[in-house]
Amino acid sequence: MSKVVDWFNARFPAREMMREHMTEYYAPKNFNILYYTGSLLLLMIVLQLLSGFFLMAHYVPTSQDAYNSVQGIMYDTKWGWLVRYMHVDGVSLIFILLYLHIGRGLLYGSYRSPRELLWVIGYLIYVLMMGEAFFGYILPFGNLSYWAGQVITSIIHAVPIIGPGLTTLARGGPGVGTATLERFLALHAVLWFLILAACIGLHILALHKVGSNNPDGIEIKDHKGPDGTPLDGIPFHPYYTVKDIFGVGVFLTLFAAIIFYAPTMHGVFLERTTFFRANPMVSLPDVTPPWYLAPYYAMLRAVPNKYEGIALMVAAVVVPFFMPWLDRCKVRSSRYRPVYRFMILLMAVTFFTLAYVGEQPPLPKYFLIERLGATIYLGFYLLLPIISRFEPTRPVPERVRS
Amino acid sequence: MRKTLPRAALGPLFALATAAHAAVMTPPVAPPSVPFTKATVIAGAKFFADHCSACHAVSNLRYKRMGADLGLSKAVITKSFMKPGGANYLKGMRPAMTQAEAKKWFGLPAPNLSHMARALGPRFLYTYLTSFYWDPKRPSGWNNHVFPNVAMPYILAPWGGIYTKNGKLLVPGRETPAVFDRHVADVVAFLRYASDPSVFERRAIGRYVIGAFVILSILAYLLKKDYWRDVHDKEAPGGAQKGATAKSARKG
Numbered sequence: 183m184s185k186v187v188d189w190f191n192a193r194f195p196a197r198e199m200m201r202e203h204m205t206e207y208y209a210p211k212n213f214n215i216l217y218y219t220g221s222l223l224l225l226m227i228v229l230q231l232l233s234g235f236f237l238m239a240h241y242v243p244t245s246q247d248a249y250n251s252v253q254g255i256m257y258d259t260k261w262g263w264l265v266r267y268m269h270v271d272g273v274s275l276i277f278i279l280l281y282l283h284i285g286r287g288l289l290y291g292s293y294r295s296p297r298e299l300l301w302v303i304g305y306l307i308y309v310l311m312m313g314e315a316f317f318g319y320i321l322p323f324g325n326l327s328y329w330a331g332q333v334i335t336s337i338i339h340a341v342p343i344i345g346p347g348l349t350t351l352a353r354g355g356p357g358v359g360t361a362t363l364e365r366f367l368a369l370h371a372v373l374w375f376l377i378l379a380a381c382i383g384l385h386i387l388a389l390h391k392v393g394s395n396n397p398d399g400i401e402i403k404d405h406k407g408p409d410g411t412p413l414d415g416i417p418f419h420p421y422y423t424v425k426d427i428f429g430v431g432v433f434l435t436l437f438a439a440i441i442f443y444a445p446t447m448h449g450v451f452l453e454r455t456t457f458f459r460a461n462p463m464v465s466l467p468d469v470t471p472p473w474y475l476a477p478y479y480a481m482l483r484a485v486p487n488k489y490e491g492i493a494l495m496v497a498a499v500v501v502p503f504f505m506p507w508l509d510r511c512k513v514r515s516s517r518y519r520p521v522y523r524f525m526i527l528l529m530a531v532t533f534f535t536l537a538y539v540g541e542q543p544p545l546p547k548y549f550l551i552e553r554l555g556a557t558i559y560l561g562f563y564l565l566l567p568i569i570s571r572f573e574p575t576r577p578v579p580e581r582v583r584s
Numbered sequence: 585m586r587k588t589l590p591r592a593a594l595g596p597l598f599a600l601a602t603a604a605h606a607a608v609m610t611p612p613v614a615p616p617s618v619p620f621t622k623a624t625v626i627a628g629a630k631f632f633a634d635h636c637s638a639c640h641a642v643s644n645l646r647y648k649r650m651g652a653d654l655g656l657s658k659a660v661i662t663k664s665f666m667k668p669g670g671a672n673y674l675k676g677m678r679p680a681m682t683q684a685e686a687k688k689w690f691g692l693p694a695p696n697l698s699h700m701a702r703a704l705g706p707r708f709l710y711t712y713l714t715s716f717y718w719d720p721k722r723p724s725g726w727n728n729h730v731f732p733n734v735a736m737p738y739i740l741a742p743w744g745g746i747y748t749k750n751g752k753l754l755v756p757g758r759e760t761p762a763v764f765d766r767h768v769a770d771v772v773a774f775l776r777y778a779s780d781p782s783v784f785e786r787r788a789i790g791r792y793v794i795g796a797f798v799i800l801s802i803l804a805y806l807l808k809k810d811y812w813r814d815v816h817d818k819e820a821p822g823g824a825q826k827g828a829t830a831k832s833a834r835k836g
Contacts, residue, residue: 455703
């Protein structure tokens, strides 16, 4: 047996890779519950790929048959409902995990030097994931899909000069139809997904180059033992692999509970209006995005001018890219930065309040909330360079606390 | 000071969130108690096949699938549920009325009810079916409180009775309001099943899937606890040596 293994290892760096990324990758020993999100996200991407494969095997990307082919999966295909609910509910769970994962990075200063690139790639994955989710959202071709496709592609219309041409290119014609479904399926399942998968690979490689941060925001590499390994680090395998298996078990229990007992999550994970067939003659009273994109939609609506609204929304999406350079404080973790910690809390509550408001019909009574929310959200990033320079900090311990 | 600052600022913040919540809450329609079991779905399906199927299709739900989900034999389905002429056991539930006839008689075809419960919600369907009133100005003679100028005539009137717009009873129905409401709830239960036919299958196997994952989680927790024993040993004073040996022993 070992001969076979040696033969293999002489021709492929399996042993080295195992060492570099698993058995000799030292991770801080004080990870908390938020550190399950990374491995769970990886699991969810694989599950989406598997369930997506089975869905695509039964899907017909034409405006005539798309809706019925998806309903065929739900009504006539053996285990079709399980695969579709896995895929649909999987998206919402991915975004819950993404928000926790990003929130953890903000809380513990994981974007700070030397992890700037790690943060930028990670945030890029989040932005790509929004696109991936949008393409997938159009495919079942319910009435919400159709109108959401019309609304979102018309945002491209605002690009100066080439906007109208780009919109036609995105839709494959003057309106959302068969050509749109075909290209969105190709993007969703091939090109966009491959770019996304590549970015996930880069994210992990970049992480293993700089090493994981931890809730204390202290560099574990600064305190090494006589054998040259970090004193507060433990090998990823077996310690974090067994820990992550436990996390996977708990997560899959929750996932199964949603799939089997509340697959539409009362219209939040799978909206009611997706159960009407796409109909260009019947416009929906209000087109609202899925919950995970709603904060940006609320900010878009905060300004009663198409171009200024889009500019605000794009700014809200883009500005977190610059987080590593906006934060000027010497201390990383919010554990030792009470003011920063409060700012994150305020921003998070604002973000999810905006998500709630973004799901509601566009009524004047929400304008104040939308504007206040947009101001607080952008204000967090824009005021950070000034506040972080002067904010009070608590003494940071030498070694990680456990 | 450190703690009071965030708390003082959190107050208005939660007030903002609560205001946002309160601003969008509309008073919900009084929820009818709609028991959703195989028995109610079968009762609703029977009523649906006898009366609603005259006009409405449930094209996505095949008779065979319905029989399998509800535990009804092919003979029972053929005899009691496949009422419209030309109904095929292997195909979706079809109406007796053709689209052309519907257009001629009601002005537009009766909607396919496959996804209606998912799209509008069982509560709305229940309220809609109990909100018809007599309106001589309409061609059909009927109108609805929650769906003004609806084309559908109130075929449930013989059971539920005829009311005016103000809720005055003109002609009492065959059934008491309590019995009638339960029958409407049965029909809604059937429509709910028709829009989500995997529901009984899901409920039947869900507990086993969750149980399996719970067992997996417990075993994984015990495994993790065992593996992490040396990490915790290392932290204890004087335990560093022991931890290191345990680690190297495992490696070898």
